[in-house]
Amino acid sequence: MMWRGIIERYREHLPAIDKSAVISLQEGNTPLVRADNLRFFLKTNLEIFLKVEGLNPTGSFKDRGMTVAVSRAAEKGQKAIICASTGNTSASAAAYAARANIKCIALIPKGAIALGKLAQALIHSARILAIDGNFDDALRLTKEIVAKYPITLVNSLNPDRIEGQKTGAFEIVDELGGAPDYQFIPVGNAGNIVAYWKGYKEYHQAGKAKKLPRMMGFQAAGAAPIVRGEVIENPETVATAIRIGNPANWQEAEAARDESQGIISAVSDDEILDAYQMLAALEGIFVEPASAAGVAGMIKLCRQGYFKKAARVVCILTGHGLKDPERAVKVTEEPKIVPANIGDVLKAANIEG
Numbered sequence: 001m002m003w004r005g006i007i008e009r010y011r012e013h014l015p016a017i018d019k020s021a022v023i024s025l026q027e028g029n030t031p032l033v034r035a036d037n038l039r040f041f042l043k044t045n046l047e048i049f050l051k052v053e054g055l056n057p058t059g060s061f062k063d064r065g066m067t068v069a070v071s072r073a074a075e076k077g078q079k080a081i082i083c084a085s086t087g088n089t090s091a092s093a094a095a096y097a098a099r100a101n102i103k104c105i106a107l108i109p110k111g112a113i114a115l116g117k118l119a120q121a122l123i124h125s126a127r128i129l130a131i132d133g134n135f136d137d138a139l140r141l142t143k144e145i146v147a148k149y150p151i152t153l154v155n156s157l158n159p160d161r162i163e164g165q166k167t168g169a170f171e172i173v174d175e176l177g178g179a180p181d182y183q184f185i186p187v188g189n190a191g192n193i194v195a196y197w198k199g200y201k202e203y204h205q206a207g208k209a210k211k212l213p214r215m216m217g218f219q220a221a222g223a224a225p226i227v228r229g230e231v232i233e234n235p236e237t238v239a240t241a242i243r244i245g246n247p248a249n250w251q252e253a254e255a256a257r258d259e260s261q262g263i264i265s266a267v268s269d270d271e272i273l274d275a276y277q278m279l280a281a282l283e284g285i286f287v288e289p290a291s292a293a294g295v296a297g298m299i300k301l302c303r304q305g306y307f308k309k310a311a312r313v314v315c316i317l318t319g320h321g322l323k324d325p326e327r328a329v330k331v332t333e334e335p336k337i338v339p340a341n342i343g344d345v346l347k348a349a350n351i352e353g
């Protein structure tokens with residue numbers, strides 16, 4: 001059967017949307033890939049799966065939430081949507097707004113979003129405003145605007161976003177035949193950890209999953225307000241998608257952590273970039289740095305001997321590596337320049353000589 005996106009697939013679990021009003025790019029149905037190379041490398045008896053959300057239509061999990069948020073806004077006759085964004089929300093909002101034929105306005109922190117994401121938002125004709133401030137400033141301004149004007153906010157404060165994003169948990173349970181023991185996930189504005197937890201709980205209540213996973217959230221050490229228990233005024237990290245100092249879903253994320261007996265902890269930029277390179281080199285999966293935060297957390301706990309017995313884990317890889325190609329070039333070696341003759345090429349390629 002043809003895949004028609006998460007609203008058609010999970011209609012009975014989602015807010016009512018008329019069939020004719022659905023705005024979809026056939027998001028969802030992303031691969032759940034076994035990571036045995038990583039498992040052998042870590043010498044762990046964890047069974048590791050990677051949910052490759054970078055293969056959504058605009059290259060991040062935001063599309064799951066955006067199809068619901070934009071469909072509902074358009075169905076109500078809204079003419080415009082607005083978001084604050086570290087990049088992927090604006091890329092996704094711009095694409096779905098284009099398809100819905102409504103206006104999209106995105107406030108981004110000046111100079112702090114990856115080039116691929118900016119390119120996406122621009123080419124889909126969103127109105128992009130680079131704010132001389134950080135994400136938290138952009139979100140504050142966005143909230144002020146929607147309080148006064150008939151424009152729909154499509155950040156994860158919009159419950160429709162959470163509704164759409166919970167379908168990631170449904171897909172995992174549908175595919176594995178149950179919930180994993182642990183789910184690792186990066187935490188920025190903290191909507192996605194809340195969405196996954198909601199999805200697992202709803203499937204559990206519906207009898208589709210016998211157990212619930214522990215939610216294992218990871219923030220970047222320089223942008224770890226939940227871990228530190230205080231707002232971070234100037235968050236800093238290479239993982240720009242989670243460079244957030246005052247998460248909108250803070251309390252709900254703590255509830256997900258506590259109800260699931262999980263943790264929310266921090267990983268350094270070095271740990272994030274190690275995991276980022278490991279995923280690419282060992283598993284052939286290219287993610288953007290923020291997406292590697294959950295994997296970095298899993299690796300760190302493995303090395304600390306945290307897991308006492310075999311368990312099944314799923315890591316959510318939130319966005320595609322091509323969003324931020326400059327980072328990949330920066331952490332690797334430049335290609336060697338070789339004279340155009342066969343002898344030098346064979347030598348340089350370590351084939352001969």
Ligand SMILES: *Cc1c(COP(=O)(O)O)cnc(C)c1O
Nearest residue numbers: 088188189190191192241318319
């Ligand atoms: C948005 C985003 C995150 C953070 O998700 P939250 O719901 O804000 O916690 C992580 N990784 C990527 C690639 C993202 O785009």
